[in-house]
Structure formats: C-alpha cells, structure tokens
Amino acid sequence: MAETSTRNNEGRATLRLVLGDQLSDGLSALRDLDPGRDVVLMAEVRAEATYVGHHKQKIALIFAAMRSFALRLEGRGVTIRYVRIGDPGNTHSIVGEVERALADQPFGAVVMTECGEWRLAEALSAFAASSAVSTEIREDDRFICTHDRFRRWASGKSQLRMEFFYREMRKATGILLDDGQPVGGTWNYDAENRKGLTRGVRPPKRLRTPPDAVAVGAIADVGRLFPEHFGTTGAFGWPTTAEQAERVLADFLSQVLPRFGDWQDAMAMGEPWMWHGLISTSINLGLLDPLDACRRAEVEYRSGRAPLNAVEGFIRQILGWREFVRGIYWLKVPEYRQRNFLDADRALPWFFWSGETDMACVADVVATTRDNAYAHHIQRLMVTGNLAMLLGVHPDAVDDWYLSVYADAYEWVEMPNTRGMATFADGGIVGSKPYAASGAYIDRMSDYCGSCRYDVKAKTGEKACPFNRLYWGFLERNRPRLRDNVRLAMPYRTLDNFGPERRAALLEEAEAARTMLGAVIRPG
C-alpha cells in the first residue's frame, strides 16, 4: 500500500477523496468509480490527528480502519494513493494532500463526499471553489435524513424537538409502524427505560474485537508519534473493518438488545458497557449502516426475541437522536460553535483528564474514558456533562474534552450533545431545559455513592456530595437566564420558598464547591 500513481488510459482519471470517517463500500464518492482508471486518495495527516488532542485509541482506530479499507479497495482492483502519517512528503493536511496528488499527476476531476465537520468542510469547499480541476462534492447519503428534508421539517417551527422529528422519521421509513400507526400504540417507551440496576444483576460479557495485525501497526504508530495524547491503548477493542463491526452488531442484537431498554440509564462501578450497543464508533466510521441497524432491531421485536421498550428505545437513539443532532448541527453551524447561553467561564478541572478525584462517579467515568475511549450515554450526560454545567465550565473547554476523549467523537455529533443536551450552552435548541441534577439522581441510577468519600445525603459542607452543593447554586446563579423556562418552574418555586437568606447561603455553598473542585486546574 505504498504511495502510487495511476496511468491514465482513456481520458483523465478522477481523483476520489475518502476521509477517515467515510469508510463505506457504498460511499457516494465511490459510486461511479472506474477501478481501471480512477485513484482513491486516503491520507493520514497531522492536521486531523491534532486539531484537538484526540485519545490515542481514537487515532489508532481511525488509522487502522482507513488502512483496512484501503486494503479492501485494493483487493477489488482499485488504485489507492494512500498517504501514511510517517510518509516523507506528507503535507499533513487533507487539502494539502489533494493538491499534492493533483501536482503529481493530471486528473480530470476530483470527487468527494461532503465532510461531516464544518471546519474541514469549509476548507474543502474553498479548495473546490479555487481549484483549476473541476471538483464535485456529493451528498453523504449514509444518513437517513437529508439536509433538505431536515431543513424542510425545521422550517417555520419555533422549537425543534427530537420527539416530533423522530415521529417524522418513523413515518418516512415505516419502521415500527403498523398501518401508519406506531406499533403498540405509543411512539416512545422511554418511561419504561429509566430503571436503576436491580441489585445482584450484572451486565453480560461483551464481544470485544482484539486488534488485528493492521490495528496493531496503527496502535504502534500512534504510541510512537502521539505519545503525549490522552488515554491508553492496552484495552483497544474496537472493530476496524465492516466484518468485525457486523459481528459486534449481531452479538448485540441477539444477546444484549432484549435488556437494552430496562437499564439504558443505569450505571455501575467498573462496568463500562452495561447493555449498550458499542456500535457508535462503527456507525460513525461508516463500517455499519444506521438504517440497517434499525431495521434489524425491528426484526428482533417482530420475531418476539426482544421487547418493544428495548427495540423502540434503541431505534430512537439512531433514527431519532443521531439524525436529529446531525440536522441541528448543519442547520446552526457555524454560529452554534460560539453559543454560551449560561455565560460559563471556568476552566475544566484537571481531574477530567487525570481521574484524580474523590468523586467516585467521576473517577469511574474518567477511568473508562481513559482506558476505552468510551463512556455510555448516561455517564457522559449525567456525570461529566452535568458536573461541567453545574461548575460553569466554558463550553469551548467542554467541547474540546468530549471531542478529544471519545473514539466516536466528530463535531457534528459531539457538539449538539455537549453544547446542547449536556450543558444547555445552546440555550434550548436541542433540549427544552438543562439536565441539571443533584447527587440523588446518580445515587438512584448507580451503585457509585456507596463507595464514595462524599455523602450523597448531605447537602452542605465539605463532606457533602459536590453535585448537591452545586445544584441549587447553579439555579440561583443562572436565575436571570433560566427563570422563565416553564420546565424549571418547580425548582424555582422551591428556591423562592427558601427565602433570600437561604438562597444566598446556597449560592455561597456552591461557590465554595466550585472553588474546591476548580482549584485543581492543571498541575505545574
């Protein structure tokens, strides 16, 4: 898979760019590929590997999956111009590599699939506008909802809510519909999916994917070239080919999906996977097709192997949330990247990186994040996200962390989840209210508090759970921004009933907790 150049037999060849998260056989940029003539360009570049300090596993995953995809295409007789991270001459930017390919050989056209992130999409559009070679940017039709369709749905609405978008998508795809009506008579079974873990029940053993030879090479390259990046690679277990990803999905659907709903929001110490799918890395890379995953989950329900609350819940995450956040991102970017509705201004405490904290819940989430480049949804939302919001960490710092540390993170999906769902920095575009919660929520949904140095029942003082100390002060501090939110009417009424003196004391308590936790910013 050395760098190669093609010979142009009949007319000029087309250069087809495939990015690191575009590893799908049916990619639009590859659709009319002429294997005897065209060249597929894939490039490992520092600009992509370092625009945030990605977790080592994330870079290794992407490089390994890119290398395997290139081998797959080569096996089908396609000519690949594959630029490795260590290749001499690598310009270390995607546009630089397209330009270098054009300088090395005459091409008649450049074809690419639209890029998932605004940052790189802008650079590629600028290239297309200025290049002497005709450049076509095709729609990414691996998503279920097109940009056009999302814009039409959003148009004229004062509020964009996932639930209503999701119903549209159910109708558009026919998934979980009987005669145009939702199966079981209800669109959403979330109310059945909020159980804390039953005592004595443990999650099933999961199918992980030990690194194959290609992944072993990528892990070694990353260890050598990005030693300072966050995270470890010893537990690497992510699929890097479509076949490996298929095995993980099949295992999930047959062994795990039936209980997915029951404990979707539960957390347990030292249990990173629970009953989750472990498929986001593969879907986002293009190794799995999201619509296929939804349809196959529906088959599990229709054939009586999985209950409706589990199957509907799983499908909603993909057909609903995943498509919704992608739609929101492209509707609102670039302005969305600047949003800071709560005027949050604090730095991210250092323990988000080091895990060195007495907060048992946070320490466990940071540990799985470091070891697996993964934490499940409720850990991301209600532990680290909730804490960052209650502390008032600047959304740029929060985004930077989430985009860096998770193997499935790309800005189009990370940012609406972080700036929108988790921290309310978007002011209510993704969610109707902040997901702020005290320690009682974490205690209800996990076994963390039993082994924590802090007391989840205590509200004030140094031994009290920091989530408790921060919660009321967060509401009081943000009163001018949040008091008109109808969904917060109840907590604000409670605060009002406390009276001015107690409110001032709660604010002081929260400030003391912010100082205590925020004091640990960065060693040295």
Ligand code: FAD
């Ligand atoms: P499961 O729980 O098994 O869900 C199945 C699939 O549904 C996932 O694989 C994913 O494709 C999709 N999905 C579920 N929830 C969401 C959601 N909220 N948004 C988009 N897709 C969803 N997901 C990412 O793919 N990349 C990110 O960078 C990312 N950042 C997040 C940041 C925060 C603050 C939060 C709260 C959530 C974030 N998510 C992100 C969503 C979700 O946490 C992950 O998709 C999920 O944890 C992936 O693990 P899984 O495959 O086991 O998911």
Ligand code: DLZ
């Ligand atoms: C995330 C990433 C990384 C770490 N490295 C590369 C790379 O070297 N080459 C590449 O083509 N893509 C990489 N990616 C994925 C891109 O950042 C991704 O395609 C865009 O952000 C759009 O989602």
Ligand code: SF4
């Ligand atoms: Fe987390 Fe508070 Fe429970 Fe400790 S007591 S685990 S900090 S919620």
